[in-house]
Amino acid sequence: MVNGKIIKVCGMREAENIQSLEALGCIDMIGFIFYPQSPRFVYELPSYLPAHSQRVGVFVNEDKQVITTYADRFGLNYVQLHSNESPEYCHSLSTHGIKIIKAFSISNIQDLENVCNYEEVCDYFLFDTKCKQHGGSGSQFDWNILHTYNGKTSFLLSGGIDINSIQQLKRFKHPRLAGYDINSRFELEPGKKDTKCIQEFLHKLEII
Numbered sequence: 001m002v003n004g005k006i007i008k009v010c011g012m013r014e015a016e017n018i019q020s021l022e023a024l025g026c027i028d029m030i031g032f033i034f035y036p037q038s039p040r041f042v043y044e045l046p047s048y049l050p051a052h053s054q055r056v057g058v059f060v061n062e063d064k065q066v067i068t069t070y071a072d073r074f075g076l077n078y079v080q081l082h083s084n085e086s087p088e089y090c091h092s093l094s095t096h097g098i099k100i101i102k103a104f105s106i107s108n109i110q111d112l113e114n115v116c117n118y119e120e121v122c123d124y125f126l127f128d129t130k131c132k133q134h135g136g137s138g139s140q141f142d143w144n145i146l147h148t149y150n151g152k153t154s155f156l157l158s159g160g161i162d163i164n165s166i167q168q169l170k171r172f173k174h175p176r177l178a179g180y181d182i183n184s185r186f187e188l189e190p191g192k193k194d195t196k197c198i199q200e201f202l203h204k205l206e207i208i
């Protein structure tokens with residue numbers, strides 16, 4: 001972690017791309033999408049997996065057995081859950097020794113109402129833009145909504161963050177803000193990230 005904020009890059013699947021991103025030396029988490037409907041779906045095990053960055057597997061209402069199989073195969077440190085997975089479901093996965101990031105889709109204040117039920121069973125929350133494809137929309141939600149969140153669990157800010165978000169990110173303060181999640185706005189094509197653009201973003205954000 002550099003400058004006290006977690007940087008997560010989500011939606012990768014190519015060995016060389018993963019290697020060059022990790023070589024920046026400041027990417028805390030790299031996300032792999034295991035949701036077959038996503039254009040970033042990981043259909044085969046990359047020949048290189050992150051050795052320093054934490055490995056995060058992203059799932060949408062997936063069967064627990066499937067998740068634990070992926071967790072073993074990819075050596076996942078975290079699973080990120082993107083639909084209406086219950087607190088009990090999160091808890092049962094955490095008993096398998098997997099850390100949990102619960103994603104919440106946000107479009108208004110009401111979307112934060114049941115977040116408190118997940119406090120004891122998740123390591124992080126991820127607040128993302130509500131969209132029909134469950135994630136990777138490239139659109140921002142109104143971050144002011146998060147000022148009504150006063151829970152204990154730290155969160156990653158997500159949804160449509162791009163190179164033009166720098167000033168807005170610097171202005172956005174919250175006692176539970178743990179870091180930033182970036183994805184489709186830094187892509188050359190679905191599942192392939194523009195490392196140079198990410199480097200420029202992190203430089204402007206004064207992370208590197």
Ligand SMILES: O=C(O)c1ccccc1NCC(=O)[C@H](O)[C@H](O)COP(=O)(O)O
Pocket residue numbers: 010011031033035038039040058059060082128129133134135136137138139158159160161181182183184185
């Ligand atoms: O990226 C996807 O295709 C995706 C599909 C289904 C569930 C989650 C997905 N992505 C998870 C993420 O953590 C993304 O980084 C997050 O949704 C923000 O994406 P973006 O708005 O493109 O920055």
